[in-house]
Amino acid sequence: xxxxxxxxxxxxxxxxxxxxxxxxxxxxxxxxxxxxxxxxxxxxxxxxxxxxxxxxxxxxxxxxxxxxxxxxxxxxxxx
Numbered sequence: 299x300x301x302x303x304x305x306x307x308x309x310x311x312x313x314x315x316x317x318x319x320x321x322x323x324x325x326x327x328x329x330x331x332x333x334x335x336x337x338x339x340x341x342x343x344x345x346x347x348x349x350x351x352x353x354x355x356x357x358x359x360x361x362x363x364x365x366x367x368x369x370x371x372x373x374x375x376x377x
Contacts, residue, residue, distance in 0.1 A: 299326045324348050325371045332335075332356045348372050 303326050306313045317323045323330050324344035326344040332352075340352050347353075353361040353374050361374045 302326070319346070320353065320374050321371075322376075344372075348374060 299322065302315070305311060311314060315323075315327065317327075320330075323348065329341070329342065329343055330347045332339045332347070334356070339356055340347060348363055350361055350363065353363075357376075360377045362377050363372050363374055365372050
């Protein structure tokens, strides 16, 4: 994933990646689009998408956002 991200930014490429793991998507992607039944539920940069309200709308479960001290990336975990 880091290679794809690097190439995208270095070469100015637009890349579409399908992921079901919100944590991977938020870590490596500049913009996220959440789909359900072929319809867009939410879209935006990871900083906007990684919040409990949006994640509950996407996954249907309560989630919390944690910021591990050893990482600059937030992580969503079910509660």
